[in-house]
Amino acid sequence: MVRTSVDRVWIDPAALRCRTLRIGALPVVNAVLDRLGFDDLVAAYLPEPDARCRLAPAKAIGVMVRNLAVGRRPLYGLTAWAGGYEPGRLGLSSAETAALNDDKTGRALDVLFAADRASLLTALSLRVIHRYQLEVSELHNDSTSITLYGAYRDATGTARAGVRPPRPARGHSKDHRPDLKQLVQILTVTADGAVPLTYRLADGNTEDSTTHIDTWDTLVNLVGGPDFTYIADCKLATRDNMDHIAGRGGRFLTVLPRTRKEDGIGRTWMASGTPAWEQVSRRPGRRKNGPDDIYWAAQAPACSAEGHRICWIRSSVKRTDDAAARLDRIERARARLSELDHTLAAPRCQLKTRSAVEAAAAAILTDTGAARWVRAEVTDTVSHEHRQQKRGRPGKNTAYRRIEHHHFHIEAVTNSDAVAFDAASDGCFPFITNTDAPAADLLRMYKAQPHIERRHATYKGVIEAAPVMLHNDARIDALSFCLYAALLVHALIERQLRQAMTTNGIPSLPLYHEDRACKAPTATRVFEILEPLAATAIVHDDQILTINAPTLDTLQTQLITLLKVPHSAYAPTATPPRNSR
Known part of the structure; x- marks a missing residue:
């Protein structure tokens, strides 16, 4: 035992432990939820919990929303996930964190389902x-x-x-x-x-x-x-x-x-x-030194059957793509019809009738999507052969029978009128x-x-x-509200960050690997950058003696500044006791 403080508190060095308390992006998520008053709002619409309840359903819902926002875990994994954070960051006390389990969260979903959602x-x-x-x-x-x-x-x-x-x-x-x-x-x-x-x-x-x-x-x-x-x-x-x-x-x-x-x-x-x-509309193309992306508009000569306005739009990029797609379908159809023609010329070809050949050609045109622009013309060349009706050496009285042989040939013919008709509206689509x-x-x-x-x-x-892994339809319905709230958090963070970049004249942030620029940051990438942040606690006999706040790098500091999250949000929430025994 070693005396280590002026307060004459004796601490066994062997009993000291170092514990990591995750912080990650929770302060950013909490800033959004606090601005909306989310926890209080949910609590107001859920019935008052029983006095014996160790974890209020509204608090369980709050934990689920935070979990879904920063990193989805199944319901049975919430206890382990929450245990890595300081309880205060999840809106819980230590006792409530200990009471958190999949049964509590499932029952909280039941309460949420029955509420006026x-x-x-x-x-x-x-x-x-x-x-x-x-x-x-x-x-x-x-x-x-x-x-x-x-x-x-x-x-x-x-x-x-x-x-x-x-x-x-x-x-x-x-x-x-x-x-x-x-x-x-x-x-x-x-x-x-x-x-x-x-x-x-x-x-x-x-x-x-x-x-x-x-x-x-x-x-x-x-x-x-x-x-x-x-x-x-x-x-x-x-x-x-x-x-x-x-x-x-x-x-x-x-x-x-x-x-x-x-x-x-x-x-x-x-x-x-x-x-x-x-x-x-006109803007630079996506490819460097490529053509501009241009849009034209024209009012339709007549309105819809309901009397609403129709406006046609033509896109230069879509026009090129439509023409290329049509040409590709035509070429693929012609190539496959040519292969079928070679098959028909083989001596062991199984297509013996005209109807079978036409059906095979129609299947090719349907499969390639080129039936509108290509048709298959089938020609039938008939040759005759005479064979004796009975076996044996032929003589002057030998009877012969006439046999017809059909030789089919397929030619792919492009319908130029249909191609020209469709080419006139390449890249066009109508608004109503x-x-x-x-x-x-x-x-x-x-x-x-x-x-x-x-x-x-x-x-x-x-x-x-x-x-969805849940099998209770009521709980699935209630969980959808939590999923929606998590999606809302993502969207509001992205909107706030992008607006702050515009206001501060920041065209991009080095959010990608190798510090590559990101012009439109997503909440997912922000969470990934903030995820390593954690506080370090010195623990003695399950009591926290001191907590060291994480050190934010330049990019992390810039992100929380743009999101208007105070630096104090990353300070420890737990207060170490004055005496530890």
């Missing part, structure tokens, strides 16, 4: 709009599939406590797994930073076109009126959807599907005449809208639509919302 989501979205000053004049909507593994025989969508969870079912899988059941996640984001504004989890066989009316009505209630432009993919272009929005004073913008009659009319118009194309906005604004608004795809990628790739 619709009102909770509305309150959260309103706080996001007001506290981050979001611009909500343009809202983008899209859906994606959430894959499930298992039969889910008990997940029938039966209502519980008056709330019906979405029903897992097979549907159109955007993950290309039609063999698996799924749920449909419907997400709406702002054009301002692609920040998620609202979401909904629907049955796995839900058709996209049937979701827009409910989504738009929800947005009207959330924003406070229909004074925004609702932008979605071509599934929005149905009479019911467009009439509902336009009839209630709303604005919409979408792409007209190829299956609509107006699309064919427009392409015939372009093939038969010369539209008055007007350049609406009820607004009178200039074509340049329509193009600008719709070109922000792919940003929601990146949110889906974060949702399923980084936060790992899919595949």
Whole structure:
């Protein structure tokens, strides 16, 4: 035993331990959640926990959201994950951290499912709009599939406590797994930073076109009126959807599907005449010294069947790509038809009839997608052969039978009229809208639509919302709120960081390996850079004697400064006791 302090506290050096307390990106995540008042908001919408409850459901939900944001762990791994952090950074006490387990988190999801999540989501979205000053004049909507593994025989969508969870079912899988059941996640984001504004989890066989009316009505209630432009993919272009929005004073913008009659009319118009194309956008191409990326616009000569405006857009890049794709299909079809022709010339060819040859040629054209521009002309050359009817040496009375031999030949003929017709509309696609906005604004608004795809990628790739491993449909529904909150944290961090870079005149940050520049930082990369940060604690008999805060490097300091996270957030949260025995 050695006396080591003026307070005459005796410490056994052999009992000293060094413990690492992870910090990582939690202060950044906490800054967003604190700004939204997330923990208090969730607690306000969940019922008051029983006095015997050692861990309130709202606190368990808060831990799950933080875990999903910085590094997904399964429910049974939350205890080990939380044990590496100081409890205060997770909004917990030491006793609450000890009580955290998969059973507690599962029961917390049950409580969240039975709560008024619709009102909770509305309150959260309103706080996001007001506290981050979001611009909500343009809202983008899209859906994606959430894959499930298992039969889910008990997940029938039966209502519980008056709330019906979405029903897992097979549907159109955007993950290309039609063999698996799924749920449909419907997400709406702002054009301002692609920040998620609202979401909904629907049955796995839900058709996209049937979701827009409910989504738009929800947005009207959330924003406070229909004074925004609702932008979605071509599934929005149905009479019911467009009439509902336009009839209630709303604005919409979408792409007209190829299956609509107006699309064919427009392409015939372009093939038969010369539209008055007007350049609406021009920017440097993606390749160095490559051609510029140019967009033109032309108003269709007639409106849609519903009376809405149609505006055609032509892209120089898409025009080149469409022509190259068509030529490639034609060449592949001609090459395969030539191979079939050589096969027909072989003595052991199995295609003996004209119908069999024509079917084989049609299959090639269908497989290559060139049936519109290439046709296969089959010619049949007949030769005759005489063979004696019976065996033996032929004589003057020998009877012969006449045998016909068919020699088929295939020639690939390009339909030049069809090629010229389609070439006239290469690179063209039609917008349908009820607004009178200039074509340049329509193009600008719709070109922000792919940003929601990146949110889906974060949702399923980084936060790992899919595949879902839970088998309780109610808990899956409740977990979707936690996943949405984690996605919201990612989006707000990215928006704040990029705005700070613009304000401070910083074109890029050296976030990639070898200090390579990053012009549009993601929250995922920010978390990776901050992940190594940890405090070091000296522990004696399970009591913390002292804690040393981590040392931030230049890049880490710059990141938290731009995100307006105070340096004190990385200081120790635990207070060492004055006496340790």
